[in-house]
Each structure stands twice: as C-alpha cells, then as structure tokens.
C-alpha cells in the first residue's frame with residue numbers, strides 16, 4: 001500500500017492506493033475513525049453499485065458503521081446535474097441523514113464530483129470519503145477537493161471546494177473497468193507527464209494499456225506518482241489562484257469537444273487527449289515549444305489507444321472556440337490556456353490571437 005499525504009492544515013488527509021486495501025490493517029485503521037458508529041451515506045451510480053457496493057458494505061460493516069444508506073443515480077456524465085443533486089437531497093431527507101453522517105462517494109469522477117458537492121452542501125456540509133473506481137478518478141478527480149455539477153451551458157459551472165477526509169484508492173475496483181474507461185484515465189496520466197514529470201512521460205512510452213493492466217506493481221507505481229503530483233500542486237494552490245490551473249492542460253479545448261459531442265461522442269479523457277493536441281499545436285504556432293512535442297505526445301496517446309483528432313460537423317472551429325469562451329478559464333476577454341514549453345514544463349498563457357486558436361482547433365478536426 002502507498003500513502004500519499006495531502007497536507008492542507010486542518011483539512012489534511014491521505015490518499016491510500018494499492019490492491020486489496022480492505023485486507024490491510026493499516027488502511028482499515030485510517031478508515032475506522034470516519035466509519036465507526038456513524039451513519040454512512042454511500043452515493044454510487046447504478047452500474048457501480050451493482051458491481052462494487054457489496055464490497056464496500058462489507059468494509060463499512062467491518063469498521064463498525066452504525067447504519068448504511070445507499071443513494072443511486074443513472075451512470076454517466078448526463079447525471080452530473082442539479083436535477084440529480086436535488087433527488088439526492090430528497091432521498092437523504094427520507095433516509096433521515098443528519099449532521100453526524102459521513103458521505104462515501106463510490107465510483108468514477110462523475111460520482112466523486114456529484115457526491116462531493118452533495119456532501120459540501122447538504123445540511124451545510126458533511127464529511128466525505130472518496131472510493132474511486134475508475135482510473136481517472138484514482139489519479140485525478142478524487143484528490144484535491146474540487147466538487148460540482150454541470151449546467152447545459154458548460155461543464156463544472158456550479159461547485160465548491162470540499163476536501164475529502166480520506167481517499168481509498170482500491171486498485172481491485174479496476175478489474176471490472178471497461179477498456180474505454182482505462183484509456184480515459186491514461187489520458188489524464190499522460191497529462192501529468194507533459195505538465196510536470198518528463199520521467200513519467202518517458203516511462204509511459206514503454207507501456208501499452210495491456211502491459212499496465214497486467215502488472216499491478218507498475219500500475220500502482222504510476223497511480224501513486226500521479227497522486228503525489230496532484231497532491232503537490234493542490235498543497236501549493238488549493239483554491240486555484242495560480243499554479244493549480246496547470247492541471248487543466250488540454251481541458252479548455254477538451255471541454256468544448258465534450259460539450260459539442262453531447263457528452264457522449266467523446267468522454268472526458270478522450271476530450272482531454274484531443275484538447276492536449278490542440279494546445280500543443282498552438283504552443284508550436286506561438287513559438288513556445290518545438291514541433292516534436294505534439295508529434296511525441298500524439299505517438300504516446302495513440303499507443304495507449306486515445307484519439308488525437310475529433311471528427312464530425314459539430315466540431316467546426318468557430319463552434320469549438322465559442323464553447324471555450326463559456327469555460328471558467330476566461331479572464332478579461334482572454335483565454336487563459338496551459339501551453340507546453342517542453343515535456344514536463346508548461347506555462348499559463350493569456351491568448352487572444354483568434355486566428356491562431358482557430359488554426360490549432362481546425363488542425364485537429366478530421
């Protein structure tokens with residue numbers, strides 16, 4: 001088991017990762033204070049509940065939970081809405097959830113964001129624990145305390161900062177994860193390599209999806225490293241006043257691709273992969289990095305089974321740029337984008353050059 005501390009004063013917590021955490025006494029000891037004699041409210045999408053809630057129920061019972069209530073919603077990004085949130089509030093009232101309750105988010109990033117915002121807001125705030133079940137949630141969304149929901153106008157437009165009390169990174173949950181979701185998580189892992197860690201990027205160049213799935217030790221090392229990187233950034237800039245924005249590399253372009261594809265054509269990691277391509281091409285065009293960076297990044301993304309281009313009439317460059325304008329990253333009419341200098345180093349750049357932006361988008365639409 002690997003323990004990664006996220007040191008944020010009184011909001012500090014740990015990320016535990018490994019296979020079979022529920023068989024490790026030291027992991028159980030870290031979980032027990034938030035479970036023993038408490039009412040646990042497990043929030044999960046219906047698909048994850050069916051697959052993994054039984055294992056979580058057994059874990060919570062073994063740690064002395066007084067009561068467990070399960071709240072479910074339909075799987076998928078389309079559920080990360082105010083409507084689903086309201087239904088969770090009503091179900092929680094019916095289940096007599098009180099201020100001593102603890103919320104357990106069991107699932108991918110959609111569940112973590114939704115359940116986390118539920119925890120941040122219900123009864124003016126309940127503690128919560130993240131039980132990530134997707135690779136993306138393990139390496140990214142479960143760490144850092146950003147929680148929230150989407151609006152029809154754009155992703156993550158309503159939310160809060162609410163740090164979990166613990167992240168329970170059980171790698172065995174991934175055994176049931178479909179291949180497309182694995183690739184999605186790998187998109188975020190490549191992102192960490194480009195923004196912060198050239199050694200990680202180089203290491204990834206020797207893997208395939210299959211080799212990582214087959215080797216828990218390697219997977220554990222990669223997941224642990226990503227959690228460390230995320231923790232380092234969050235510790236320095238919890239509320240994203242500066243540095244934390246680098247985690248959004250590829251995301252402003254990628255969110256636009258996700259939204260225009262109706263959240264179904266490309267999932268989050270795929271949108272990010274395409275968005276990183278657009279950002280890297282733009283960086284070359286603006287003279288920030290050399291042309292081999294997008295080539296190398298494309299090669300790695302393709303090797304891991306991720307798209308580097310999008311296809312479809314809905315991705316006209318004007319439409320993509322227009323959607324990027326409704327993202328949260330606009331300041332004084334300029335887009336604040338994360339652009340690479342070299343593998344392992346990025347910069348936050350305010351970009352207003354419309355022709356260059358349109359060109360970078362157009363080049364990535366097949």
Ligand SMILES: NC(=O)c1ccc[n+]([C@@H]2O[C@H](COP(=O)([O-])OP(=O)(O)OC[C@H]3O[C@@H](n4cnc5c(N)ncnc54)[C@H](O)[C@@H]3O)[C@@H](O)[C@H]2O)c1
Nearest residue numbers: 047075076108109110111133134136141146173176177268
């Ligand atoms: N808060 C943050 O800092 C942050 C960071 C990155 C991404 N996000 C958010 O995360 C979301 C994407 O997360 P995601 O890709 O995990 O999506 P997700 O939660 O929708 O999960 C993807 C799919 O996998 C299924 N699934 C989950 N675990 C499974 C398992 N173990 N076995 C089988 N199926 C399983 C789910 O039912 C779902 O259909 C986006 O909404 C994004 O905005 C948030």
Ligand SMILES: [Zn+2]
Nearest residue numbers: 140188268272
């Ligand atoms: Zn992301």
